[in-house]
Amino acid sequence: xxxxxxxxxxxxILLFFALLPLPLNPQRLSAQEKPYFVTYSHDLEEPGxxxxxxxxDLARPDASTRFAAEAxxxxxxxxxxxxxxxxxxxxxTPADSTLFTGFRxxxxxxxxxxxxxxxxxxxxxxxxxxxxxxxLLEVVGHDSQSDLxxxxxxxxxxxxxxxxxxxxxxxxxxxxxxxxxxIAEKNLGHAPWEFGYALGATRPLAxxxxxxxxxLCLQNLTAGAELYGGLGxxxxxxLARTSHYLAPLLGWQATPSMRLTFSPGFGLTSTxxxxxxxxxxxxxxxxxxxxxxxxxxxAH
Amino acid sequence: MRRFTxxxxxxxxxxxxxxxxxATNPVDxxxxxxxxxxxxxxxxxxxxxxxxxxxxxxxxxxxxCHGPAAxxxxxxxxxxxxxxxxxxxxxxxxxxxxxxxxxxxxxxWSSLPPTQRWQLIAYLxxxx
Numbered sequence: 001x002x003x004x005x006x007x008x009x010x011x012x013i014l015l016f017f018a019l020l021p022l023p024l025n026p027q028r029l030s031a032q033e034k035p036y037f038v039t040y041s042h043d044l045e046e047p048g049x050x051x052x053x054x055x056x057d058l059a060r061p062d063a064s065t066r067f068a069a070e071a072x073x074x075x076x077x078x079x080x081x082x083x084x085x086x087x088x089x090x091x092x093t094p095a096d097s098t099l100f101t102g103f104r105x106x107x108x109x110x111x112x113x114x115x116x117x118x119x120x121x122x123x124x125x126x127x128x129x130x131x132x133x134x135x136l137l138e139v140v141g142h143d144s145q146s147d148l149x150x151x152x153x154x155x156x157x158x159x160x161x162x163x164x165x166x167x168x169x170x171x172x173x174x175x176x177x178x179x180x181x182x183i184a185e186k187n188l189g190h191a192p193w194e195f196g197y198a199l200g201a202t203r204p205l206a207x208x209x210x211x212x213x214x215x216l217c218l219q220n221l222t223a224g225a226e227l228y229g230g231l232g233x234x235x236x237x238x239l240a241r242t243s244h245y246l247a248p249l250l251g252w253q254a255t256p257s258m259r260l261t262f263s264p265g266f267g268l269t270s271t272x273x274x275x276x277x278x279x280x281x282x283x284x285x286x287x288x289x290x291x292x293x294x295x296x297x298x299a300h
Numbered sequence: 301m302r303r304f305t306x307x308x309x310x311x312x313x314x315x316x317x318x319x320x321x322x323a324t325n326p327v328d329x330x331x332x333x334x335x336x337x338x339x340x341x342x343x344x345x346x347x348x349x350x351x352x353x354x355x356x357x358x359x360x361x362x363x364x365c366h367g368p369a370a371x372x373x374x375x376x377x378x379x380x381x382x383x384x385x386x387x388x389x390x391x392x393x394x395x396x397x398x399x400x401x402x403x404x405x406x407x408x409w410s411s412l413p414p415t416q417r418w419q420l421i422a423y424l425x426x427x428x
């Protein structure tokens with residue numbers, strides 16, 4: 001059961017999505033994406049489609065109070081081989097404050113335009129976030145739960161301009177997806193490169209489609225797990241004092257346009273949070289770009 | 301900061317150089333299919349259930365581009381009721397779904413389980 005202070009935030013998130021102009025094109029939708037929270041696969045957004053996703057992390061560091069961190073993600077398929085994303089982030093810590101913590105801009109590109117046994121994707125991201133940011137979109141270096149226990153008034157004074165790069169390797173083997181991400185992150189100001197990893201595997205619970213429209217059927221449920229953590233930094237390339245998490249995943253394609261994901265993550269080391277609950281809610285708007293680029297028939 | 305900007309520019313230039321492949325003549329498309337894939341036939345019988353399941357998949361994944369009747373939009377998104385598609389073997393179509401044509405906007409559908417790709421092909425075969 002979720003702690004009570006989280007309910008107002010969750011209510012606001014759900015209200016936000018309830019007020020979105022959903023029926024832009026309600027008759028369809030696709031969802032190639034896997035229910036990963038940290039790991040990326042080689043599935044990119046379909047060209048012209050826009051996906052809006054709310055990702056909420058709920059956790060409590062040992063030396064602090066509970067918090068809820070929210071990342072709202074706008075993901076757009078520029079090309080079949082190029083996806084771009086904007087994240088807007090914030091957090092609320094009961095008995096402290098609620099604040100906007102920054103933004104990220106990210107691009108993923110498939111350099112090889114064929115399906116291979118292992119498909120590489122290049123990922124580059126610019127982050128402009130404050131020290132109060134608590135979204136766990138990646139774990140690198142010596143990230144620790146103590147970083148998340150600093151009072152907001154102090155943590156927000158630090159602004160971080162960071163570049164994150166990933167080498168994403170991903171394979172679809174029959175109904176399985178296996179993905180490996182190698183992460184290198186650099187504070188553009190003054191810190192050494194930090195490294196991390198994310199590994200994931202998912203599979204739909206049924207591989208054949210139903211001949212009838214259905215919502216709560218096994219083909220729309222995807223289960224899996226991801227393992228992620230830090231690998232130290234350039235000055236201290238060691239697993240000592242690094243955080244690692246194991247997180248089961250469950251995804252539900254509730255309607256053709258809406259996907260729900262849930263993941264209880266478990267810290268595997270003393271520097272990791274004991275538990276982190278993640279909830280994702282995504283809507284996809286098909287051929288969103290064609291509303292603005294109709295002359296060219298939308299994205300192509 | 302300047303070094304980072306340069307790195308980003310090199311990254312994007314390299315990505316564009318890799319991704320901008322030569323135009324593909326649709327006639328040549330099936331000739332690129334490996335013989336082993338070309339020879340494959342649909343393991344699913346074309347029963348009404350299989351076709352209906354393929355129809356559901358088509359509506360979910362394909363209709364947004366190729367149209368509800370698979371006639372395309374006359375511009376970027378081609379019709380699937382053409383002699384070119386009919387001339388393809390089951391294996392050609394499965395290979396193409398799996399590979400996509402990323403340079404020309406067709407995503408790879410390797411993320412669909414193989415059974416669903418074959419259901420989709422059964423539906424495409426049922427189109428007049």
